[in-house]
Amino acid sequence: MSPVHADSFAELRRAMVEEQLRRRGIKDKRVLEAMTEVPRHLFVPPGQYDEAYDDRALPIGQGQTISQPYMVGLMVSLLDVQPEHKVLEVGAGSGYQAAVLSRLAESVCAVELVPQLAERAARILADLHYDNVRIMTGDGTVGCAEEAPFDRIIVAAAAPEIPEPLTEQLAEGGVIVAPVGNRLVQTVVRAEKRGSKLNTTRSIDCVFVPLRGRHGWND
Numbered sequence: 445m446s447p448v449h450a451d452s453f454a455e456l457r458r459a460m461v462e463e464q465l466r467r468r469g470i471k472d473k474r475v476l477e478a479m480t481e482v483p484r485h486l487f488v489p490p491g492q493y494d495e496a497y498d499d500r501a502l503p504i505g506q507g508q509t510i511s512q513p514y515m516v517g518l519m520v521s522l523l524d525v526q527p528e529h530k531v532l533e534v535g536a537g538s539g540y541q542a543a544v545l546s547r548l549a550e551s552v553c554a555v556e557l558v559p560q561l562a563e564r565a566a567r568i569l570a571d572l573h574y575d576n577v578r579i580m581t582g583d584g585t586v587g588c589a590e591e592a593p594f595d596r597i598i599v600a601a602a603a604p605e606i607p608e609p610l611t612e613q614l615a616e617g618g619v620i621v622a623p624v625g626n627r628l629v630q631t632v633v634r635a636e637k638r639g640s641k642l643n644t645t646r647s648i649d650c651v652f653v654p655l656r657g658r659h660g661w662n663d
């Protein structure tokens with residue numbers, strides 16, 4: 445890619461952060477910096493680079509989508525990731541949100557059900573030398589027992605409820621953010637683990653592709 449192109453994408457990215465995130469109330473400085481840094485266009489299908497910074501979700505193949513920038517900014521801000529944290533993402537998709545998380549955390553384990561998507565995400569992240577992210581192929585609703593506990597867990601597909609194994613694999617005091625609801629509309633939910641209890645707060649309504657797998661939608 446020519447330097448001229450690289451510069452224009454950086455410009456589009458700054459505008460995205462200013463207009464779609466900061467102006468709509470996303471304040472977390474580290475999240476804004478990470479989203480200014482991560483080249484979102486590389487995660488959308490080639491040929492659609494010019495649309496990568498638009499204010500919407502985009503198709504990434506296999507019937508799946510890369511989330512709208514605002515939704516990534518909001519959910520990752522709610523997650524409150526600190527530099528020493530170990531993070532689990534369920535639904536890696538394009539790998540974009542995992543890339544953003546990798547700028548904020550010690551390490552990220554991102555699980556994707558669709559092998560073709562997982563392979564592409566892993567390749568892009570490796571090309572960028574984002575070496576603290578590991579993409580795994582499989583059903584993320586069962587979590588990732590060999591890497592647990594996690595300080596933070598984020599679910600990037602619509603869940604009927606927070607999958608039990610994820611709550612179990614969350615560290616004490618840890619936070620999980622997930623879109624919870626029915627298949628048509630969900631609410632972004634943030635839950636903090638205190639002993640055997642989850643203290644839950646609700647944020648905005650949203651629309652995600654369905655979470656499949658053992659603790660997702662199976663029809």
Ligand code: SAH
Nearest residue numbers: 510535537538540541557584600655656657
């Ligand atoms: N975070 C992604 C967008 C996610 S779209 C990004 O930044 O691009 C939701 C993804 O969840 C889809 O790719 C879908 O294949 C995946 N998914 C659905 N059910 C899953 C499951 N049980 N385990 C892992 N991934 C799942």
